Amino acid sequence: MRNTVAVMNTKGGVGKSTLVLAVAETLSAVFRKNVLIIDSDSQASVSAMLLSASNLHRLQSDGLTIVDLLVASVLNNVAVDWPRFVVGGVSDVDEARTVYLIPSDMQLTLFEREVSKESLHARLRTSIGALLNHVRGVFDVILIDCPPGLSVLTESWLREADFHFSPTKPDYVSTCGLEVFRRFKGLNPEMGFAENLGVIINMKDAQSSVEADYQRWLNENADNKLFAQTVPRTSALQHASHLSPVERSYMAKYPGESSVAIRAVCQELLARLDAANAKEASASAAAASSPPVGSEASS
Ligand SMILES: Nc1ncnc2c1ncn2[C@@H]1O[C@H](COP(=O)(O)OP(=O)(O)OP(=O)(O)O)[C@@H](O)[C@H]1O
C-alpha cells in the first residue's frame, strides 16, 4: 500500500511541523493508526515537540537520528538496521501510544553539504527509497516533515514518497510558496514525483474576508486539490508544540474547534489515501487483464 507522505511547502512558518504533530497524534489517538514521523528538518522542530530536551539530546549523542542513518547508508555505503533509529513512546498525549519518530539533528545540513560535494545524489535517493520501502509495510501512515526550501534531501523525499500534502496560510507569500513548489514538480517529470494529496489551509481566521478570498482562489485551481476542511488559528494549536512534562488527554491538548478541525482533516486525508490506492489498484488490474499490444496480429 502507498502510505508515505511528505509534508511540504517551500514557504517557512506555514504550520508544516504543527500539522505533522497534530495529524500524527490524531491518527493514533482517534483513528487507531500506527504512525511514523520522519523528521527531515535540521532544526529538529517536530522531534522537540515529541521528545524532552534530554531524551532528544541523548539520541543525538548516541548517533540515533536520521543524520546517522543517512551518513551510514549514503556516505559510508553500509547496510543500515533502520528499526534501531525508530523511537516509540513519543508524544505527550496518553491515548496516542502508536506514534513513532526518527528524530533529526542540526548536523543534517553538514550531511547535505557532503552529498553535494561528493555528488552522491543518486545514492541518497536510493537510500531514501530503500528506507521508505521498509517502513511502508510496518506503519499505516508515514509522515515526513520537510524543512522550507528545496534541499537535495527534500528533493529525494519528494521523488521517492508516494504522496505529498502542503499546508499553507491563506496569504500572498504562502501561496507563492505553493507556486514555486508546483513549478519545481514540473521540472524533470521523468525523475518521478510524489502524488499531490492536497493543500490544507492552516491558521485560518474565520472573520477575515481577505483570507476567504485566498481560500476561494486556491479552490478554483483544481490542481491544488484543496481540502474542504481548514484549520483555524487557535491557541491550543499554537501551544501544541510545547511538550508537556506530564501526559495529558487528547481533548486536553486539542480542545474544541482544534480537535474538530484536525479530526476532519485526518478523515479527509485517510479518504484521499484510500481513493488514490484504490484507483491505482484498479488501473493495475485493468492493465493486467488487457491483452499485450500486438497479440492479435501475432496470433
Ligand atoms: N493552527 C494554528 N494556530 C495557531 N498557531 C499555529 C497554528 N499552526 C501553526 N502555528 C504556529 O505557527 C508557527 C509556525 O508553525 P510551524 O513551526 O509548525 O511551521 P513550519 O511550516 O513547520 O515552519 P518551518 O518552515 O520553519 O519548518 C509556530 O509558532 C506554531 O505554533
Ligand SMILES: [Mg+2]
Ligand atoms: Mg517545520
